[in-house]
Amino acid sequence: MTVKPAFYVTTPIYYVNDIPHIGHAYTTLSCDVMARFKRLDGYDVMFLTGTDEHGQKVEKSAEAAGKTPLKFCDEVSLRFRELAEFMNFSNDDFIRTTEERHKKTAQALWLKLETRGHIYLDKYAGWYSVRDEAFYAESELIEGQGGEKQAPTGAAVEWVEEESYFFKLSEWEERLTQWYEDMGETVLPKSRKNEVLSFVKGGLRDLSVSRTSFKWGVPVPNNDKHIMYVWIDALANYLTAIDYPNTDSEKFQKFWPADVHMVGKDILRFHAVYWPAFLMAAGIEPPKRVFAHGWWTNEGQKISKSLGNVIDPIGLVKTYGLDPVRYFLMREVPFGNDGDFSIQSMINRTNSDLAGGLGNLAQRSLSMIFKNCEGIMPQMQDLNSDDQRMLDMLDASLGLIRTELDHSKFNKMLEIIFKLESEANIYFNDMAPWALKKTDPKRMGTVLAVTAEIVRQISLLLQPFMPDSTAKLLNQLKIPENERTFDYHGEKGRIKGGYAIDKPEGVFPRYIQEDKS
């Protein structure tokens, strides 16, 4: 048996102080697409997501809700697990930072850093905002209405002076720069890499990595007074899931370093600066890539709680259907850029690309087979240059798509796939099998078989994006479940014909807009 190559992809762990919204769904979806693609492409995949449950903010929210922190976390974390299931995400593990296994990993990482002399104890003093969980410099503060000091975000701040452990981040400028430059695409998109690079070149200050002001977190080893502050605790989750500190474990051996840490652009710095520095300091290889994606706007407007225009992924799916939403999110915007969600473009994508394009292609060809070939999948005979051109185009597509995936260009992948769909509709129109019905039934059969083959290959390729719908299409084509990996793309899985199919049913319904009265 040959050993499968490994692929490890992670989402950030989501902070339980927030309820799941479109941004969470988007990040995880992008990872799901990669994970599913790699599995179909013969990789052994580890796809991790989870929740970040520690910190003062959670402690206070729980208190305000009259719950213990853990009870509070249990409830909110559950909503993220439900979202993952609802969105059909295929994560292999779901980590919670309140789990015992994580505490062990975080503490082991801490001890490793401390033993190697990268952490020291000192004092930290400054203006702190509980709401933002951040310190601000005096100069950054603004004046509130009553003349009191406020963070630039408008949050209240208090003067805090406490003992704190520090990580010697300042020593890593050179090594980090080297990591960005030598290894090529460690930070993507490139514009983000430039940002990170200029931040690092601007000089790094040591990082405060512990707190004594609250209790809800992982205790610092050998000094219970201190709780690990967010960075080491949260980021360590990527190691927890693969058994660190047991570096001999099969999982660790196989999956580290991670192939992609997918993050929103807001937390890029933690992943592209702090995290690789921690790892290198601990003598662990840094990840191969950190990818920062963009944000969604809603009908051209910035999304914010105060505007009340937060997009609920569950509501969206209930309105438009799961696969259309998954498709839309991956198709509408070059991944990495900000994108705009609008009802009109959602409907256009659903009705033009899915219902009118792919859905109709499947329906018109399968219906003809069902009605005119006695429900038996015809065989390809005497292929002409038109047929061959289509098949060649299909067979060549996997390679192109694979390249795009490796750069997280999901929209490009879908563009390539839907170009095939469009070519197929042109082919079908030009061949006009309904006219051949009377003049040359054998030729009609070939055209229909070629079209079915096109639907088969497109469905195979679309599985990572729309797992449910493509399964329906492949079922209609009677493709056995064990012949749906990318091995069977192209010649090897070619439809042979000669078997019965069922009466076809439309897979992508049109979205009919209700009257706005």
Added chain:
RNA sequence: GGGCCUGUAGCUCAGUUGGUUAGAGCAAACCGCUCAUAACGGUUUGGUCGCAAGUUCGAGUCUUGCCAGGCCUACCA
């Protein structure tokens, strides 16, 4: 204040190392087809490539300045 990026058809964007009539998708108009989910195909309309100057035989593509927008970063009068 520094640094980076963007500004190309109504909308979203491509435009390789500067090279001949600037492209695609969507939208719009018209035509064709009738197998199909009122779906599909074809044709057409549509741009002084943000503004100005410069380099060049030649610039959407390079340089400078300006305007507009975005992002990162900065302890300051």
